[in-house]
Each structure stands twice: as structure tokens, then as C-alpha cells.
Amino acid sequence: MIHYSTNWMGPVSMNWYRERNLTVSKTVVQEEDSKITSRKKGDIYEVEEITEHWAGGRIDIRGVPNEPWGLEYGLAPMHGEDWNALGDYLEELTTEELLPYDTLIEQFETHYGKRIRWAE
Numbered sequence: 001m002i003h004y005s006t007n008w009m010g011p012v013s014m015n016w017y018r019e020r021n022l023t024v025s026k027t028v029v030q031e032e033d034s035k036i037t038s039r040k041k042g043d044i045y046e047v048e049e050i051t052e053h054w055a056g057g058r059i060d061i062r063g064v065p066n067e068p069w070g071l072e073y074g075l076a077p078m079h080g081e082d083w084n085a086l087g088d089y090l091e092e093l094t095t096e097e098l099l100p101y102d103t104l105i106e107q108f109e110t111h112y113g114k115r116i117r118w119a120e
Contacts (some may be wrong), residue, residue: 001062001063001064001094001095001096001097002051002061002063002064002096002097003061003062003093003094004060004061004062004090004093004097004099004100004104005058005059005060005087005091006058006059006075006083006086006087006090007057007058007059007060007063007072007088008055008056008057008083008114009056009057009058010055010057010077011026011054011055011056011067012057013049014050016050016077017050017054020120022050022051022052022054022118023048023049023050023051024048024049024051025046025049026046026047026049026050027044027045028044028045028046028047029038029042029044030042030043030044030045033117039049046065050079052079053079053080054077054078054079054080054083054119055077055078055080055083055084056075056076056077056078056083057071057074057075057090057120058071058072058074058075059073059075059078059090059101060072061098063094064098071079071098073101073104076115076118076119077119078116078118078119079116079117082117084113084114085108085112086108086112086116089096089108089112090108
């Protein structure tokens, strides 16, 4: 049987999120003295947070005859909710024959009930 799973690889750069206006700055008050920085309880500072999570990487494929290290399909960044749903779907999926990439994505979207939101 052939098994499929997602393998997250990014995006890991804050610049990727900044370029898409997916960050926000927030003011934070230090709740207690930090053990790893010079911040003290009550210090006020700014943090940049991601407002919408995205994920990309690949689909790892195991169990393909004559492919001892398996195969993989690349995955462009997609909305984090879609990534999580795809991972859950693939975790339960086994096939006797290798599914082509397009077929795999189409079957997932049918199961999911909506199209994947791919990054621009």
C-alpha cells in the first residue's frame, strides 16, 4: 500500500508575511523579569505577529515499488487551515496505485468541500 503525508518546510521568513501584509505590531507589557533578555517586569515593547498562517512544503510518498526512499510532490504555500486539513486527509489515505499529484489534490478538494487557498 502507498502512504502519503505532508512535510512542512515554510514559509519561515517574516519577510514573506510582511510582503503580503500578514503581520501586525502589538504593544506588550513584560509580565515578569526575563531570564533570557534584559527585560524587567513592567517593560513595554513591540512585537510583530503573524495574522494569518500559511504553510508549504511537500507530500512525502512511501510504499511505491522500486522507490526505496519514496517519492515527493512539492506543495506551494497554502492557507494554514487548508494545510492542516490536507495533512489530516493524507494521514488516513492509502492507495494501491500511486495517485498523480493533480488527482490527489482534486480528490482532497472534493473531500474537503472547497478549493485550496494557494498563496499568490
